Structure formats: C-alpha cells, structure tokens
Amino acid sequence: MEKTYDVIVAGSGSAAMAAATRALHHGLKVLVVEKEHQWGGTSATSGGGIWIPNHGLHQGEEDSREDALAYINAIAQGPVRADRIEAFVDNGPKMVAFLQEVGVKLHVLPGYPDYYSEERGAKASRSLFPYEINSGDVGEPVHTMREAPIRGKLFNRYAFGLDEAFALATKARGWQMIMAKIFWRYWTDREWRKKTRRDRRLTMGNALMGGLRIAFDKLGGEIWTETGLVGLTTDNGRVSGVEVERFGHRFTVAARHGVVIGSGGFEWNQSMRDRYFTVPTPANWATSPERANDGKATLAAQALGADVEFMEEGWFIPSMLMPTVGVPNTDMTHQMSFDHGRPHSICVNRLGQRFVKETASYDRFGQAMIADHQKTGSSAVVWHIFDDQFRDKYSSGGFMLKALMPDSKVPRAWWDHYIYRANSIAELAAKIDVDPAGLVESVANNNRYAKTGVDEEFARGSDAYDRFFGDPRSKPNSCIDTIEKGPFYAVPLVLGDLGTKGGLKADAQARVLDANNVPIPGLYAAGNASGSMSGLSYPGAGATIGPAMTFGFIAANAIAEGAGNQR
Ligand SMILES: Cc1cc2nc3c(=O)[nH]c(=O)nc-3n(C[C@H](O)[C@H](O)[C@H](O)COP(=O)(O)OP(=O)(O)OC[C@H]3O[C@@H](n4cnc5c(N)ncnc54)[C@H](O)[C@@H]3O)c2cc1C
Numbered sequence: 001m002e003k004t005y006d007v008i009v010a011g012s013g014s015a016a017m018a019a020a021t022r023a024l025h026h027g028l029k030v031l032v033v034e035k036e037h038q039w040g041g042t043s044a045t046s047g048g049g050i051w052i053p054n055h056g057l058h059q060g061e062e063d064s065r066e067d068a069l070a071y072i073n074a075i076a077q078g079p080v081r082a083d084r085i086e087a088f089v090d091n092g093p094k095m096v097a098f099l100q101e102v103g104v105k106l107h108v109l110p111g112y113p114d115y116y117s118e119e120r121g122a123k124a125s126r127s128l129f130p131y132e133i134n135s136g137d138v139g140e141p142v143h144t145m146r147e148a149p150i151r152g153k154l155f156n157r158y159a160f161g162l163d164e165a166f167a168l169a170t171k172a173r174g175w176q177m178i179m180a181k182i183f184w185r186y187w188t189d190r191e192w193r194k195k196t197r198r199d200r201r202l203t204m205g206n207a208l209m210g211g212l213r214i215a216f217d218k219l220g221g222e223i224w225t226e227t228g229l230v231g232l233t234t235d236n237g238r239v240s241g242v243e244v245e246r247f248g249h250r251f252t253v254a255a256r257h258g259v260v261i262g263s264g265g266f267e268w269n270q271s272m273r274d275r276y277f278t279v280p281t282p283a284n285w286a287t288s289p290e291r292a293n294d295g296k297a298t299l300a301a302q303a304l305g306a307d308v309e310f311m312e313e314g315w316f317i318p319s320m321l322m323p324t325v326g327v328p329n330t331d332m333t334h335q336m337s338f339d340h341g342r343p344h345s346i347c348v349n350r351l352g353q354r355f356v357k358e359t360a361s362y363d364r365f366g367q368a369m370i371a372d373h374q375k376t377g378s379s380a381v382v383w384h385i386f387d388d389q390f391r392d393k394y395s396s397g398g399f400m401l402k403a404l405m406p407d408s409k410v411p412r413a414w415w416d417h418y419i420y421r422a423n424s425i426a427e428l429a430a431k432i433d434v435d436p437a438g439l440v441e442s443v444a445n446n447n448r449y450a451k452t453g454v455d456e457e458f459a460r461g462s463d464a465y466d467r468f469f470g471d472p473r474s475k476p477n478s479c480i481d482t483i484e485k486g487p488f489y490a491v492p493l494v495l496g497d498l499g500t501k502g503g504l505k506a507d508a509q510a511r512v513l514d515a516n517n518v519p520i521p522g523l524y525a526a527g528n529a530s531g532s533m534s535g536l537s538y539p540g541a542g543a544t545i546g547p548a549m550t551f552g553f554i555a556a557n558a559i560a561e562g563a564g565n566q567r
Contacts, residue, residue, distance in 0.1 A: 004254040005031040005222075007559055008242050009262055010229040010297045013041025014545045015527025016262030017212040018095065019552035021102060023260075024219035026560035031253065032221065033244050035228030035292070037144065039213075041264055042288035042499055042528075044146035046205035047162060049542030050106065050128045050549065052092040059108040060125025065089055071114065071121030071539065078310055078535030087508035088533050088550050095553040096128065102215035104208065105131045109162065114540040115361035117464040124464060127541040130207040132161055135192070135200045138210040144225065145213070146289055147198065148206055150324070151334050151398065158182045159199035159206070169339075169395055170471065171403065208545075229297045232259060232304050232523065239304070239522030258522050258559035261512070262552055264288070265500030265528035266295025267314060276311035276502065279370050279380065285496045287319060287333050293499065298529055301504050305514045306523070309531035311502030315544055316366020318347075318382070319496025320397030322418050323411070333496050334398035336384070340365060340493065341466070342394040343474040343481035345386035346446050347493065350378035352429060352438025354445075357458035359466035359479050363538035369495050383432060384491045385425075385439065387483045393471070396491045420490040428488045443483050453477035498544065501532045510555035524559065526551035 006028035009020045020030045032039075053068030068089045076085070099106060106128040114122040135142045150156045160168065160182060167175050185201070187193070192200040202210045216223075224246070231243030233252050241254040266272040267286035272295050274280060284290075302308065317335045324330040340347055341359035349355050349372055356368035373379035384396050391402045399405065399419055407421070415421060422428035425443050429436035449455045453476035455462075461470060461479030470478030504512045504525040511519035512530075527548035534543065 002252055002254055004256060005029050006255070006257045006563060007031070007260065007556070008033065008253060008255040009260045010242065011041060011261070011263035011527070011529070012039035012223060013262060013264055013527060013548070014043035014208065014212070015529070015548035015552040016041070016260065017209065017216060017552070018549035019260045019262055019524070019526055019556045020221055021212055021216045021219065022098060022553045022556035023559060024216065024221050025098070025102065026556065026565045028257065028560060028563065028565055030221050032223040033227040033229055033242065034223060034225045035263070036289070037226050038146045039141070039144060039223055039225055040146040040209040041292065043545060044205045044209040045149050045152060045289060046545065047541070048130050048204035048208040049545065050208070051126050051540045051542035051546035052096050052128055052550070053089060053123070053126045054093055055096045055126065055128060056093040057096065057106065057108055057128065060110050061123050063123050063125065067121040067123065069121070071119060072534055074119045074121060075116045075537045075539055076534045077537045080533070080535040083508040084533050087554060088547050091554050092546060092550045095550045098553060104211035104215060107131060111468065112541050113464040113468050115364065115465060115538055129162060129204070130211055133202045133207045133210050135198070135202055135210070138202070138213055139217070141213050141217070142202070142210060143196065145206065145209060148204065149287070150332060152204065153199070154179070154182060157197065157199070158186050159201040159203045161203045171393055171401060229261070229263065229300060231300050234304070237521060239520060255522070257563040258524055258555070260552065260555050261297050261301055261504060261523070261525040261529045262527050263297035263529045264293035265314070265503060266293060266298060267497055267500050268293050269295040277314070278312050279373055279495065281495050284331070285319060285333055285494050286314070286499070287317065287335050287496050288499050293528070298503055301512055301523060301525070304520060304523070306512045306520060307505040307515045309502060309505045310535055311500070313501045313536050314366070314497030315363055315499050315501055315538060317362040317496045317498055318365050318369065318493040320399070320418070320491055320493060322398035323414065332398065333494070335362070335496060336397045336493060337362065338469045339394060339396050340384055341469055341479065342390065343471050343479060344390035344393070344483055345384060345396070346442055346483065348383050348385060348434065348439060348442055349376060350434055351376060352435040352440070352442055354442055354457060355379060355382070357455070357460045357466070359460050359469060361465060361538060366495055366497070381492045381494055383434060384493055385428070385443070385483065385488070387488050388485045389481065391489065396489070399491055418491070421487050423486050423488070425488055428490055432490050432492070446480065447482045447484060450474070450477070450480045450482045453480070455480060499528045501528070501536060503528060503530045506530045506551065509558040510551045511558065524555035526555050
C-alpha cells in the first residue's frame with residue numbers, strides 16, 4: 001500500500017535537511033529520500049561555511065539589509081531576480097536563528113572577506129561556520145554520513161577544523177603542536193577507536209550535517225537511503241507525490257502538501273554537462289561525492305514542465321588530478337582552494353602568460369580560465385608554477401608541502417605526469433609544452449613585482465580578499481614573492497567544480513516555475529537543484545550552502561502555510 005507523508009524531500013544535503021527539519025518543526029510528517037547509501041550529500045563533505053549577510057549573531061563587523069542588497073546586486077551576474085535576492089537577505093537571518101534554536105550552533109570566522117571584497121557593501125563577517133561536535137551525539141546515523149574528502153582530513157584519517165587547516169597549509173607558527181594535538185586526541189580516544197577508524201571529532205561540513213541530523217531525528221524525521229527520486233506524481237495538476245527507485249524496484253509515495261527537490265546539481269551527469277556547459281569538461285573534474293548528483297530529479301521536474309536557469313556554469317574551483325594512494329587505477333580530483341594564490345607561484349596558460357589575478361577566489365579563477373580559453377584557446381588546462389621556496393611553505397592541491405610530502409616520497413610514476421620538475425624555468429616549460437619565452441618572461445615579471453610590491457598586470461594583493469590569504473613573511477606585498485630557487489615545479493590545473501550553479505527555476509517562495517513563470521503547485525526546489533540566487537557569481541565563503549539552506553527553510557515555511565500548519 002502506498003505510504004503517505006505531508007512533505008517528501010529529495011536529497012539529504014544542506015538544502016534538503018534544512019527544509020525537512022523546518023517542516024518537522026512546523027509539525028508536518030516528513031520523509032527524506034536519498035539516492036545514495038550515505039546521507040549528507042556534498043554538504044557533509046564541505047567546509048561547512050554558510051554565507052548569510054546581516055546574520056544577527058553579533059560577532060564581527062556591523063552589517064545591514066541595505067549593505068547586503070547593495071553587495072549582491074553589485075556582483076550578481078546573469079538574469080537574477082530582485083525578489084529572490086530579497087527573500088534570501090530577509091530569510092537568511094531567520095534561518096540562522098532557527099538553526100540556533102534547534103541546536104546547530106554557528107560562529108563567525110572573523111575577517112573572512114566576501115569574494116568581491118572590492119565591491120560596494122562587501123564585508124568580512126558574513127561567513128558562518130558550525131562549531132565542532134561529537135560523533136557520539138549524532139548516534140548511529142553518524143556511521144552512514146558522508147565523510148570529508150581525502151584533502152578534508154589530515155592523512156585521510158584525522159579530522160581538522162578550518163583554523164587548523166589554515167595553520168597546517170601554511171606551516172604557521174605552532175603548526176607542529178596543532179598536528180601533535182590532532183594525533184593525540186585521535187589515538188588516546190580508545191573507546192571510539194574500538195568502534196571505527198573515523199574520527200570522533202566532527203568538523204566543518206560533517207559538524208553542520210551532524211548537527212542538522214540530531215535536530216531532524218529529535219523532531220521525528222524519517223530518511224530512506226538508497227532511494228532515488230525518478231519521477232513525480234500529480235493529481236489535477238498538483239504534485240501529489242514521488243516515484244522512487246530502490247534496489248531496482250520502482251514505487252510511489254504520496255505527499256499531501258508538497259515535494260521539495262533538494263537533490264543537488266547535475267555535475268555527475270556527463271550528457272547534461274555536455275549539453276549546457278560552455279567549455280567541455282569531464283564529470284570527474286567535479287569534486288563532490290562521486291556519481292551522486294546526477295540531475296535525475298531535475299529531469300523529473302523538467303518532464304513535468306519545470307523551467308531551468310543558469311545551467312551553463314559550475315561553482316568552479318581550479319583542481320589537480322592525482323592518484324589515490326593505495327587504491328590502484330583511481331585518480332582523485334583535488335581542489336586547489338587557495339593554493340593557486342600563494343606567494344612564490346604564478347599561474348599561466350599554454351602561452352606561458354598569466355591570465356588572472358591568482359589570488360582571486362576560486363570561482364572567479366575558474367571563470368577567468370573559461371574567458372581566457374575562449375579568447376586564446378590556451379586555458380583548458382593551466383599551470384601552477386612555483387619554486388623550492390614555495391615547496392618549503394605551502395601545498396599545491398594534493399602535492400603537500402615539503403614537510404608532509406618531501407620529493408623523495410613522491411611516487412616515481414607521478415613525476416612528469418601529475419607533477420613536473422626541472423632545474424630551470426625554460427626546461428620546465430619544454431616539459432609541459434608551454435611557450436618557454438612566455439613563461440620565462442612571466443616569471444621575470446613576477447620577480448620584479450615581488451621587489452616593487454606592485455603587480456602591473458593584475459594588481460595581485462590589492463584587496464582584502466587577496467591579503468587574507470597572503471603571507472606576512474613576503475614583503476612588501478604579502479601575496480607576491482620571487483620564483484628563483486630551483487628546482488622549479490609545475491602542476492596542471494583543471495577546471496574543477498564544487499557542483500553546478502544552474503537548476504530548476506524557482507521563485508521567492510522556492511516554488512518551481514514553469515516556462516510561463518507560473519508555479520507548479522506542490523513543487524519546491526532549493527540548493528544546487530535550483531538556479532542560483534546570485535546567478536553566475538559566488539558572493540563569499542559559504543554562498544552555496546547559505547542560500548541552499550535559506551531556500552530550503554523558505555520552502556518548508558511556504559508548505560506549512562499552505563497546509564495551515566505554520567508555527
Ligand atoms: C570539498 C568541498 C568543500 C566545500 N565547501 C563549501 C563551503 O564551505 N561552503 C559552501 O557554501 N559550499 C561549499 N562547497 C559546495 C557545497 O558543498 C555544495 O554546493 C552544497 O553542499 C550543495 O548542497 P545541496 O544541498 O544543494 O546538495 P548536496 O549537499 O550535494 O546534496 C544533494 C543530495 O541529493 C542526493 N540526490 C541526488 N539525486 C537524487 C535523487 N534523484 N533522489 C534522491 N536523492 C538524490 C545526493 O546523493 C546528495 O546526497 C564545497 C564543496 C566541496 C566538494
């Protein structure tokens with residue numbers, strides 16, 4: 001017999017779990033269907049950053065509705081809609097208050113600048129992060145939550161917080177002590193060690209999703225994993241339930257008041273990437289959990305007449321492919337995150353020319369790769385070029401700094417394939433098929449800028465975002481330093497992504513719209529399954545999860561209001 005719920009939510013990432021938990025809070029009976037055997041989605045593997053302007057936590061800089069709107073309107077690209085932006089700005093703080101109320105505690109990361117820090121209304125206090133939590137508090141479901149990716153754990157084992165990650169990535173003062181503490185905490189926790197290899201500490205995305213799961217379970221939510229939404233049922237033009245697939249078995253489940261699509265983007269669907277993206281990229285350049293987000297729920301909604309928007313881009317991040325240690329024949333896509341902008345390094349295209357301010361946020365960097373590729377045909381893969389001084393201080397993607405991964409420990413098969421090394425810049429250029437004259441000139445220019453402190457081409461180090469990731473040891477410009485001490489290295493960077501930006505076109509109440517901009521009754525969307533609120537721009541750290549959770553929250557409120565259940 002067909003089961004019936006008030007609300008069915010597809011997916012179990014941040015958008016879905018925010019919607020589900022809020023709907024439960026309104027007293028509705030909620031089912032979450034998750035296609036994978038692990039719940040939590042990309043959100044659980046993420047840094048856990050949540051970008052909410054004017055969040056009301058009274059930490060960090062003063063903010064206001066006006067500044068938030070001014071900023072988003074200044075940076076948004078593409079046909080964005082004012083009512084969606086306002087709905088986000090007005091409901092974000094309410095969503096944060098709700099999280100606090102149900103026990104998901106957040107803090108500001110002070111000084112973390114918005115990604116367009118030079119624009120009007122930009123601040124350095126809008127990125128919220130979850131406090132670390134204890135796996136034991138999540139209970140049994142913690143064992144089926146998505147784990148952090150390889151680079152999100154120290155030696156693919158130990159959990160770390162964002163502040164610890166920053167310190168280890170740059171060998172900041174006291175980094176050895178931080179590492180020792182992480183090991184000590186892990187190995188002395190005998191009770192937990194008997195249960196699992198996983199770390200008891202839940203940090204970043206694991207802390208966010210673990211916290212949400214605690215609230216969801218307390219409120220009586222139900223999750224079916226390995227259950228993918230493949231279709232939608234209707235009754236008189238209103239969405240009345242879902243068709244799901246479980247171990248090859250298809251069946252329907254009824255939803256009295258609404259269905260929320262929170263199933264992430266379509267980054268693992270190669271034919272959708274090929275159809276929509278402007279630069280062809282293989283699906284395995286995505287850095288979200290492998291093969292999970294395949295856009296099937298989006299296609300199901302499209303089959304019902306739903307419209308889509310902003311499908312042409314991902315949330316880009318330059319990334320590096322690298323073999324997975326101990327797992328034969330498997331490459332991993334490692335995010336560069338901030339490494340591409342560290343001193344003692346530059347990034348160049350096949351002509352050996354710089355094409356971007358390397359310190360730009362990862363999404364702006366990715367967009368510059370596309371723009372340069374369209375102009376010169378030379379940026380499908382670009383190169384991170386650095387010297388031995390860089391090796392001493394920083395990592396380049398999965399190629400960890402010397403103290404953690406000395407050259408002698410790099411497997412021989414990786415040299416001149418994943419990582420290139422040479423005794424001169426010209427020799428390096430020849431190895432990687434980059435124009436030697438171009439590269440020699442770009443390095444010489446960099447070395448001149450390192451002395452004067454002025455990047456005459458791209459003004460590297462000129463704004464707050466650049467300087468946040470700068471290194472005070474580099475003077476006079478904390479973002480530029482010489483590339484002069486051999487050996488010299490090159491790592492190829494591909495156009496990776498954190499997920500896709502486009503999806504179902506939804507209105508300010510998260511209702512999915514058809515081609516005539518009319519809401520499809522009973523159907524809602526949030527997160528990467530929906531078109532981005534800020535269009536093709538990435539406003540700040542946490543600006544995919546912040547809007548995802550806010551529109552999930554809005555969808556649940558709209559459903560509860562329709563059901564006469566609002567609290
Ligand atoms: C390493 C990493 C770090 C990141 N850090 C941050 C950060 O700090 N802040 C930030 O804002 N963004 C970050 N991002 C991006 C961010 O994680 C994603 O954009 C965000 O999590 C998307 O949330 P979502 O809820 O839309 O989808 P997801 O979290 O991806 O969840 C979607 C879920 O839906 C499931 N699903 C898919 N199809 C179906 C179906 N048909 N039926 C049922 N279930 C389905 C999937 O299996 C998945 O569990 C990061 C990404 C990565 C990879």
